[in-house]
Amino acid sequence: MAPKRPLQGYPNLVDRPDELVAANVDLVQRIAHHLAARLPPSVQLDDLVQSGMVGLIEAARQFQAGQGATFATYATIRIRGAMIDELRRADWTPRSVHRNSRRIAAAIREVETREGRAASDAEVAAELEVGLTDYHAMLQDSASANVLGIEDLGGPEVEADRWLAGTEDSPPEQLAQAQFRLALAQALGSLPERERLVMNLYYNEALNLREIGAVLGITESRVSQIRSQALHRLRSRLSDWTGEGSESLL
Incomplete structure (x- = not known):
């Protein structure tokens, strides 16, 4: 069986979701801290990280190398989107x-x-x-x-x-x-x-x-x-x- 092709922008990683997730946990933390700085104290950082990890896992499973975007670019959009979706579901903003x-x-x-x-x-x-x-x-x-x-x-x-x-x-x-x-x-x-x-x-x-x-x-x-x-x-x-x-x- 032919060896797996390294991912674009990740020469040391093969096309395996678990390796992509492990290599990008810090990205979830950075995005969560950046977003939390713009939100009320009632929004817990851990909740953002948890939803962001879901986004990262989905990104790792669905990413296709060689399509013109690095995994970091793709994952950033999916991670942040997952955090925003969770905030919307929680709807912590008062109706007033x-x-x-x-x-x-x-x-x-x-x-x-x-x-x-x-x-x-x-x-x-x-x-x-x-x-x-x-x-x-x-x-x-x-x-x-x-x-x-x-x-x-x-x-x-x-x-x-x-x-x-x-x-x-x-x-x-x-x-x-x-x-x-x-x-x-x-x-x-x-x-x-x-x-x-x-x-x-x-x-x-x-x-x-x-x-x-x-x-x-x-x-x-x-x-x-x-x-x-x-x-x-x-x-x-x-x-x-x-x-x-x-x-x-x-």
């Missing part, structure tokens, strides 16, 4: 936070449609008929519900397995993806300056909230509020793509 998140997105959409420009904090608070302090508290609460953030804004889905395996979408699916990416880029570009800066520092420069606060000279909690409002604004502007309208959740 979901409800207020929907109200914020709807209020932003209402003000911007009426005024023809970006809605200010004060205008959104007035639309919600709450004080500015209460509105900021709503933003802070909803920030804790953001698991995927900008990655979870919706739009046409592309399955990771098909993408990593090199299987192309149909022409209509490719067009829908391209159109959604354009709409998202335009929505990001039209954010108010401070929101755009926070999103850039957080997602492109990979700074955490504390570091962004130091750059802008504001508190970490205020950075969290600004990022939350930016995500609500993007959600409201992309409602035609998500198909959720005022029912969108961050």
Whole structure:
């Protein structure tokens, strides 16, 4: 019988799931710690690791070498996806936070449609008929519900397995993806300056909230509020793509 071919990117490993799992346990730990830093203390790190291990095992069983993606890339998507799925099943976010998140997105959409420009904090608070302090508290609460953030804004889905395996979408699916990416880029570009800066520092420069606060000279909690409002604004502007309208959740 011919010897097994070493995996792409893993010259010392043969194509055996158990060896892939053993070699990538640290990857699960890193992803779990990174995700836990963005979640409330009530979310247990051990729970994330446990669900991540399930994702790693599934990735090891299904990975096909030679398809253009390394196992680490493939496994990262599957591990993080498994953790997110578990968080969604647990649904640790209070219903009041979901409800207020929907109200914020709807209020932003209402003000911007009426005024023809970006809605200010004060205008959104007035639309919600709450004080500015209460509105900021709503933003802070909803920030804790953001698991995927900008990655979870919706739009046409592309399955990771098909993408990593090199299987192309149909022409209509490719067009829908391209159109959604354009709409998202335009929505990001039209954010108010401070929101755009926070999103850039957080997602492109990979700074955490504390570091962004130091750059802008504001508190970490205020950075969290600004990022939350930016995500609500993007959600409201992309409602035609998500198909959720005022029912969108961050």
